[in-house]
Amino acid sequence: MSGMDKGTLGVLGNVTVQDRLFRYLGSQRIHPALIFSGPRSDSKLAIVKNAAKTLFCRLSGPNQAFCGTCSACDRIEREIFPDVWVWRELDEEIIKIESIREICTRMALSPVEGSCRVCIIDDCHRMNPAAANAFLKTLEEPNQSHYFWLLTSQLGSLLPTLRSRCLEFSFQPDIRRVVPDRAAEFDGLYQDFLRSGDPYRVTHKLREKSDVLAFVHYLQARVRQEAVNDSSWYQIHEFERLMELEHRLRSNASYGLLLESHLAAIR
Ligand SMILES: [Zn+2]
Incomplete structure (x- = not known):
């Protein structure tokens, strides 16, 4: 479906x-x-x-x-x-x-x-x-x-x-719905981050707050999809962390830094 x-x-x-x-x-x-x-x-x-x-x-x-x-x-x-x-x-x-x-x-x-x-x-x-x-x-x-x-x-x-x-x-976020034409771009960024371990490689490509929010929606959808196959404490915790991050991003000017510190803690 x-x-x-x-x-x-x-x-x-x-x-x-x-x-x-x-x-x-x-x-x-x-x-x-x-x-x-x-x-x-x-x-x-x-x-x-x-x-x-x-x-x-x-x-x-x-x-x-x-x-x-x-x-x-x-x-x-x-x-x-x-x-x-x-x-x-x-x-x-x-x-x-x-x-x-x-x-x-x-x-x-x-x-x-x-x-x-x-x-x-x-x-x-x-x-x-x-x-x-x-x-x-x-x-x-x-x-x-x-x-x-x-x-x-x-x-x-x-x-x-x-x-x-x-x-x-x-309700669940859905990669294709939340970021219909950016899923490939965000996949690339995320894989690059996993290889390099460097959050800045992600954030310097996301200039606007709306880009950062879209990327966070992408991450939420990823964790949700992973949880469908293998629901673990980690995924539940990570999803809650992403919801909290989204909440803070909306009321904060230093969105790039917030995303960087979030990514740094994933490793
Ligand atoms: Zn009617």
Whole structure:
């Protein structure tokens, strides 16, 4: 199966998880809280929004998860549909307890147009402990038609008690999707680094921050692929290190140095 295929939910890559999610939403009572974990990317949110469309679209055809053009689909896409709410903490690094209280108050209201409500919380790992505990309280008395869908790129940072109350869907980076036309270039750079052991041979070829990020996505996809065949503690640890590196790269100007020190520690 190619990583460039579109999945059941109409997004490139992560075909298996799209299929699993679509079948899950259609076949049984939905768990009150789902976690969607995986690399920081737009495709995770796109898949989850499309999953929400399947709950509200009334015009989908027989072999179609949702139509994509009706009023519900259109408004869910534009994030203005009353029963599907995308929460992003825009100004703060952390999601505070006040935000969680606001989310829970709004989620206690009855559905407006459909028979359920969905709240998608982006970067849910940014909840501080007080916020996470307040959120847990809400999950202790779940409403059968109100669903929380939590997106995270840092599954390891979530409270274990929170994870244990959620059903998890994990998204994987895919070399061909993340860096479709640079996989050969990055393969060359990485092999060169393995031969020489010199991180600078990689970083001096990657001038822009976007190049470094693309290379980190490539490394994440490599480790994921290796882990499919031989899942070891090393690969899990290395993947977490790469996620942390990506997080730091995004908020740091010395991206070349960060990548160099990461590569130096691989050896
Ligand atoms: Zn529709």
